[in-house]
Amino acid sequence: MSEPRVLLVDDEEEMRHSTAQALGLFGLEVDTFSSAELVLELIGYSFSGVVVSDIRMPGMDGMTLLQRIREVDAEIPVILVTGHGDVQLAVKAMREGVYDFLEKPFTAQHLAAIARRAMDRRSLVLENRRLRAVAGKRDDIEARLPGRTQAMVDLRYRLRAIGATDADTLIIGETGVGKEVVARALHDISARADRPLIAINCAALPENLIESELFGHEAGAFPGALRPRYGKFEHGRGGTILLDEIGSMPFDLQAKFLRVLQERVITRLGSNEPVPLDVRFIATSKVDLEAEVAVGRFRADLLYRLNVATLHVPSLAQRKADIPLLFLQLVREAAARYMRNDIEVPPELMTEIAERSWPGNVRELRNAADRLVLGLDPKPEETSAPAERQRLADKVAAYERGIIASALAAHGGSLRPVYEQLGISRKTLYEKMQRYGLDKKLPVTDGDYAA
Ligand SMILES: Nc1ncnc2c1ncn2[C@@H]1O[C@H](COP(=O)(O)OP(=O)(O)OP(=O)(O)O)[C@@H](O)[C@H]1O
Numbered sequence: 001m002s003e004p005r006v007l008l009v010d011d012e013e014e015m016r017h018s019t020a021q022a023l024g025l026f027g028l029e030v031d032t033f034s035s036a037e038l039v040l041e042l043i044g045y046s047f048s049g050v051v052v053s054d055i056r057m058p059g060m061d062g063m064t065l066l067q068r069i070r071e072v073d074a075e076i077p078v079i080l081v082t083g084h085g086d087v088q089l090a091v092k093a094m095r096e097g098v099y100d101f102l103e104k105p106f107t108a109q110h111l112a113a114i115a116r117r118a119m120d121r122r123s124l125v126l127e128n129r130r131l132r133a134v135a136g137k138r139d140d141i142e143a144r145l146p147g148r149t150q151a152m153v154d155l156r157y158r159l160r161a162i163g164a165t166d167a168d169t170l171i172i173g174e175t176g177v178g179k180e181v182v183a184r185a186l187h188d189i190s191a192r193a194d195r196p197l198i199a200i201n202c203a204a205l206p207e208n209l210i211e212s213e214l215f216g217h218e219a220g221a222f223p224g225a226l227r228p229r230y231g232k233f234e235h236g237r238g239g240t241i242l243l244d245e246i247g248s249m250p251f252d253l254q255a256k257f258l259r260v261l262q263e264r265v266i267t268r269l270g271s272n273e274p275v276p277l278d279v280r281f282i283a284t285s286k287v288d289l290e291a292e293v294a295v296g297r298f299r300a301d302l303l304y305r306l307n308v309a310t311l312h313v314p315s316l317a318q319r320k321a322d323i324p325l326l327f328l329q330l331v332r333e334a335a336a337r338y339m340r341n342d343i344e345v346p347p348e349l350m351t352e353i354a355e356r357s358w359p360g361n362v363r364e365l366r367n368a369a370d371r372l373v374l375g376l377d378p379k380p381e382e383t384s385a386p387a388e389r390q391r392l393a394d395k396v397a398a399y400e401r402g403i404i405a406s407a408l409a410a411h412g413g414s415l416r417p418v419y420e421q422l423g424i425s426r427k428t429l430y431e432k433m434q435r436y437g438l439d440k441k442l443p444v445t446d447g448d449y450a451a
Helices: 013-025 036-040 062-072 087-095 108-144 150-163 179-188 210-215 251-263 289-294 300-306 316-337 347-355 361-373 380-410 415-422 426-435
Strands: 006-009 030-033 050-054 078-082 100-103 169-172 197-201 240-244 265-267 274-276 280-285 309-312
Touching: 006 013, 006 036, 013 030, 013 108, 030 036, 036 050, 036 062, 050 062, 050 108, 062 078, 062 087, 078 087, 078 108, 087 100, 100 108, 108 150, 108 179, 150 179, 150 309, 150 316, 169 179, 179 197, 179 240, 179 280, 210 251, 251 265, 251 300, 289 300, 316 347, 316 361, 347 361, 380 415, 380 426, 415 426
Parallel strands: 006 030, 006 050, 050 078, 078 100, 169 280, 169 309, 197 240, 240 280
Antiparallel strands: 265 274
16 A cells, blocks of 8 residues: 555666666656665565666676566566667567666656556456455455354345445454454455555554564663564554454553554654654454443543444354354364365254354354264263263262271161261162162161061
């Protein structure tokens, strides 16, 4: 989203500077490089400018640079300049896909006009690519966030609507519902899709480093800050910053963050100079931020600023009808991940899965699918708890049997001292002896019992 730039490569310093200056006069943003290797490091698929390079240079020459750039992206425009009037070189360059070829001497006006045309074409190419990617990803939303319940239909509808804007967005939902999945989908259908998405977990940031982590710092800003460093916000330039668990952001930092949201500038630690920041913020929360405001842990002004575009991601309890299909999809995904193709979901298991409660939401359901595929009990807590209880009950029973047996032995099989000592009724002792198979093995002296 930054201005497209001309990357100008020339090993001759004077030529480099005079050309750059002249192009600057025609309103172009120019970066200069003394070698082709240097410029190659900056070229990527989303590069939005144009490369202007001398042909004859020590090290990598202009023709090789052209070839290398076209390996990265054949649609990046490269303009080659030669001082030698070499027709053969020109022909070769044309064959290699050069955008244009200029002979020295040339006027800056001429070069500026060609460069501008090249950049216009490049921006068209990038825009078309973006539209194609967005169209693909739009179809993708259904696959990424499946579900036929109204809650999911509404979520996808709002997601697409908000995705078409550049508004900062708050995503709310219980743990494991897929807030991060929604955030990534939002980024992917936005105009920033080809720029980075930087995810920051506010709950995991070390308190003492948090500001420099986010805002960056200048050299000497604090002991140990030897070199200047970009913060995470600046790494997200042109893209999206995802602030996970915004409710965990320290209170003092919330005021600074609010300023960033309002003014779209940041100031690195140890500097007074605000730097413009072109990013979209997406924040997530599983805690009720209104409640956090009420107890003074979250700033009301920050909440109001964030709460403009809001997405509520429903819990599985709020979309129970989606559970079977979602589970099947997660099983399919897990099977692919673990390279198993023989996984079946027995109907009884499906019924249990559908009726069970899933407090950990999709994350928990996904774990269950993984466990099934790995041949483990897919219903860990809730259904293995009775098994635990069973084992515990067995242990308790064995212990109880031992106590009764030894009491019976101690009293020579006489019942009265036994039930009195154990503080239970005669009837209860009788039932337990029956249950534990103790009646026949011991010498019995109490006529009551024998009867
Ligand atoms: N609709 C979905 N389809 C498939 N997998 C999903 C879906 N939603 C979430 N998941 C999976 O569930 C897990 C939890 O998702 P995610 O991390 O997005 O949840 P969250 O709401 O951000 O969780 P937390 O509140 O703990 O941060 C991830 O493994 C994710 O891939």
